[in-house]
Protein backbone atom coordinates (compact mmCIF):
# COMPACT_ATOMS: atom_id res chain seq x y z
CA UNK A 698 0.00 0.00 0.00
CA UNK A 699 1.42 3.45 -0.82
CA UNK A 700 2.24 5.67 2.09
CA UNK A 701 1.76 9.34 2.58
CA UNK A 702 4.96 10.94 3.78
CA UNK A 703 4.05 13.10 6.71
CA UNK A 704 7.55 14.26 7.48
CA UNK A 705 6.96 17.72 8.77
CA UNK A 706 10.43 17.99 10.25
CA UNK A 707 11.27 21.64 10.67
CA UNK A 708 7.70 22.90 10.54
CA UNK A 709 7.15 25.40 13.28
CA UNK A 710 10.84 25.58 13.99
CA UNK A 711 13.09 28.55 13.89
CA UNK A 712 16.68 28.52 12.71
CA UNK A 713 19.00 28.79 15.68
CA UNK A 714 22.41 30.35 15.47
CA UNK A 715 23.89 33.59 14.18
CA UNK A 716 22.07 35.22 11.30
CA UNK A 717 21.85 38.61 9.66
CA UNK A 718 18.67 40.58 10.31
CA UNK A 719 17.44 43.71 8.60
CA UNK A 720 15.29 46.15 10.55
CA UNK A 721 12.27 47.10 8.45
CA UNK A 722 10.61 49.22 11.04
CA UNK A 723 11.41 50.51 14.53
CA UNK A 724 8.26 51.80 16.21
CA UNK A 725 8.55 53.96 19.30
CA UNK A 726 5.45 53.31 21.37
CA UNK A 727 4.01 52.67 24.80
CA UNK A 728 4.22 49.15 26.22
CA UNK A 729 1.12 47.03 26.74
CA UNK A 730 0.76 48.10 30.38
CA UNK A 731 1.05 51.77 29.37
CA UNK A 732 3.63 52.29 32.10
CA UNK A 733 6.65 52.73 29.89
CA UNK A 734 7.96 52.98 26.36
CA UNK A 735 9.46 50.42 24.03
CA UNK A 736 11.00 50.27 20.59
CA UNK A 737 9.12 47.62 18.62
CA UNK A 738 11.74 46.21 16.25
CA UNK A 739 10.30 44.57 13.13
CA UNK A 740 13.16 42.68 11.49
CA UNK A 741 13.57 39.94 8.91
CA UNK A 742 16.12 37.21 8.16
CA UNK A 743 18.53 38.37 5.45
CA UNK A 744 21.22 36.50 3.46
CA UNK A 745 20.40 33.12 4.99
CA UNK A 746 23.26 30.64 4.65
CA UNK A 747 23.20 27.39 2.69
CA UNK A 748 22.43 24.10 4.39
CA UNK A 749 19.54 22.64 6.34
CA UNK A 750 18.31 22.92 9.89
CA UNK A 751 20.00 20.11 11.84
CA UNK A 752 18.03 16.84 11.55
CA UNK A 753 15.64 18.17 8.91
CA UNK A 754 15.48 18.77 5.20
CA UNK A 755 14.39 22.32 5.76
CA UNK A 756 16.88 24.70 4.20
CA UNK A 757 17.93 27.80 6.10
CA UNK A 758 17.08 29.71 2.96
CA UNK A 759 13.38 28.90 3.43
CA UNK A 760 13.45 31.31 6.38
CA UNK A 761 14.70 34.18 4.26
CA UNK A 762 12.50 37.25 4.89
CA UNK A 763 10.71 35.64 7.86
CA UNK A 764 9.99 38.19 10.53
CA UNK A 765 11.75 38.43 13.89
CA UNK A 766 10.47 40.80 16.57
CA UNK A 767 11.98 42.34 19.66
CA UNK A 768 10.61 44.97 22.00
CA UNK A 769 13.44 46.53 23.99
CA UNK A 770 12.19 48.65 26.87
CA UNK A 771 13.33 52.17 27.61
CA UNK A 772 12.87 51.67 31.34
CA UNK A 773 16.06 52.44 33.28
CA UNK A 774 16.60 48.85 34.42
CA UNK A 775 16.47 47.63 30.79
CA UNK A 776 18.66 50.35 29.34
CA UNK A 777 21.71 48.08 29.12
CA UNK A 778 19.85 45.92 26.60
CA UNK A 779 18.71 48.90 24.56
CA UNK A 780 22.27 50.24 24.63
CA UNK A 781 23.60 46.98 23.15
CA UNK A 782 20.94 46.97 20.46
CA UNK A 783 21.61 50.57 19.45
CA UNK A 784 25.35 49.95 19.34
CA UNK A 785 24.93 46.77 17.28
CA UNK A 786 22.71 48.52 14.74
CA UNK A 787 24.73 51.71 14.43
CA UNK A 788 28.32 50.74 15.31
CA UNK A 789 28.45 53.77 17.60
CA UNK A 790 28.93 53.99 21.34
CA UNK A 791 25.96 54.92 23.48
CA UNK A 792 26.31 56.01 27.06
CA UNK A 793 23.60 54.77 29.38
CA UNK A 794 23.35 58.20 30.97
CA UNK A 795 22.24 60.68 28.37
CA UNK A 796 21.49 58.06 25.70
CA UNK A 797 19.64 59.94 22.97
CA UNK A 798 17.48 58.36 20.30
CA UNK A 799 15.50 60.52 17.94
CA UNK A 800 12.08 59.56 16.69
CA UNK A 801 9.70 61.07 14.22
CA UNK A 802 6.18 60.72 12.86
CA UNK A 803 6.03 57.86 10.36
CA UNK A 804 4.13 60.02 7.86
CA UNK A 805 5.92 63.33 8.60
CA UNK A 806 2.78 65.21 9.52
CA UNK A 807 2.76 68.97 10.21
CA UNK A 808 1.33 68.50 13.68
CA UNK A 809 4.36 66.49 14.77
CA UNK A 810 6.69 69.01 13.20
CA UNK A 811 4.97 71.88 15.03
CA UNK A 812 4.23 70.29 18.40
CA UNK A 813 6.30 67.09 18.65
CA UNK A 814 3.09 65.16 19.16
CA UNK A 815 0.50 63.48 16.92
CA UNK A 816 -1.68 60.40 16.68
CA UNK A 817 0.37 58.65 13.99
CA UNK A 818 2.88 55.88 14.50
CA UNK A 819 6.29 57.15 15.63
CA UNK A 820 9.45 55.57 14.30
CA UNK A 821 13.20 55.60 14.98
CA UNK A 822 14.79 56.35 11.59
CA UNK A 823 18.38 55.50 12.54
CA UNK A 824 17.44 51.84 13.02
CA UNK A 825 15.29 51.39 9.95
CA UNK A 826 16.95 49.73 6.96
CA UNK A 827 19.99 48.80 9.05
CA UNK A 828 21.33 45.28 9.42
CA UNK A 829 22.71 43.49 12.45
CA UNK A 830 24.08 40.04 13.23
CA UNK A 831 21.91 38.30 15.81
CA UNK A 832 22.07 35.12 17.86
CA UNK A 833 18.66 33.52 17.38
CA UNK A 834 17.10 31.01 19.76
CA UNK A 835 13.70 29.35 19.47
CA UNK A 836 11.27 30.04 22.28
CA UNK A 837 7.93 28.33 22.90
CA UNK A 838 5.11 30.79 23.14
CA UNK A 839 1.46 29.67 23.34
CA UNK A 840 2.11 26.50 21.36
CA UNK A 841 4.26 28.15 18.70
CA UNK A 842 7.98 28.54 18.42
CA UNK A 843 9.08 32.11 18.05
CA UNK A 844 12.49 33.40 17.10
CA UNK A 845 14.02 35.31 20.00
CA UNK A 846 17.18 37.37 19.74
CA UNK A 847 19.68 36.53 22.47
CA UNK A 848 22.50 38.80 21.34
CA UNK A 849 23.11 41.52 18.82
CA UNK A 850 26.48 42.13 17.17
CA UNK A 851 27.51 44.94 14.86
CA UNK A 852 27.38 43.85 11.23
CA UNK A 853 30.65 44.91 9.64
CA UNK A 854 29.93 42.69 6.64
CA UNK A 855 32.86 40.41 7.44
CA UNK A 856 31.30 38.08 9.99
CA UNK A 857 31.06 34.45 8.88
CA UNK A 858 27.63 34.01 10.34
CA UNK A 859 25.54 30.85 10.34
CA UNK A 860 24.48 28.10 12.68
CA UNK A 861 28.03 27.20 13.65
CA UNK A 862 29.40 30.59 14.52
CA UNK A 863 30.68 30.54 18.09
CA UNK A 864 29.22 32.84 20.70
Ligand SMILES: [Zn+2]
Pocket residue numbers: 802803804805806807808809814815816817818
Ligand atom coordinates in the same frame (compact mmCIF):
# COMPACT_ATOMS: atom_id res chain seq x y z
ZN1 LIG B 1 2.05 62.48 12.70
